[in-house]
Amino acid sequence: MRTFSQEIIEIIREIPAGKVCSYGAIAARAGNPRAARQVVRVLRACSETEGLPWWRVVNARGTISLKPGQGFEEQRDRLRAEGVMFDAAGRIDLAEHRWQPDWMEE
DNA sequence: AACCTGACTTCGG
DNA sequence: TCCGAAGCCAGGT
Numbered sequence: 001m002r003t004f005s006q007e008i009i010e011i012i013r014e015i016p017a018g019k020v021c022s023y024g025a026i027a028a029r030a031g032n033p034r035a036a037r038q039v040v041r042v043l044r045a046c047s048e049t050e051g052l053p054w055w056r057v058v059n060a061r062g063t064i065s066l067k068p069g070q071g072f073e074e075q076r077d078r079l080r081a082e083g084v085m086f087d088a089a090g091r092i093d094l095a096e097h098r099w100q101p102d103w104m105e106e
Numbered sequence: 107a108a109c110c111t112g113a114c115t116t117c118g119g
Numbered sequence: 120t121c122c123g124a125a126g127c128c129a130g131g132t
Contacts, residue, residue, distance in 0.1 A: 003129085003130080004128090004129060004130090005129070005130070022114085022115095023113075023114050023115085024114065024115060027114085027128085032127095032128075032129085033115095034114095034115080034126085034127050034128065035114095035127075035128050035129065036114040036115065036127085036128085037111085037112055037113095037114050037115090037127070037128060037129085038112095038114095038127095038128055038129050038130080039113090039114080040111090040112055040113050040114065041111075041112070041128090041129070041130070041131090042129095042130095043113065044111095044112075044113070045130090045131095047113095054113085057113075058113090059113080059114065059115085060114075060115065060116090061115095064113080065113040065114075066113050067113085070113085071113075072113095075113090
């Protein structure tokens with residue numbers, strides 16, 4: 001069977017350039033809306049080896065969770081390179097860049 | 107089978 | 120809107 005983590009990996013692979021998705025939304029699509037932290041584990045464990053577009057994953061507020069000097073700059077630059085804009089507070093306009101906003105409709 | 111880990115999320119003040 | 124505390128979870132040890 002496919003593990004929850006494997007589902008997460010596949011979902012992240014589907015995020016198109018210029019779009020972003022939150023940890024929670026990915027977890028929700030993988031089957032458990034409360035397993036956002038598991039998405040973090042997956043990224044830490046295999047964003048490199050699996051060649052995932054890890055920079056397209058941000059937190060629910062539309063900001064980068066990585067800390068300066070710890071990957072923040074790289075993620076910001078990679079997103080900018082795909083046309084994602086940040087406001088003065090460092091927030092991404094989710095209304096425009098969130099991937100498949102219809103997922104979470106209830 | 108507990109215990110630990112986190113790049114999270116939600117809620118209350 | 121911002122901040123801290125408290126939830127929450129799957130996989131590795």
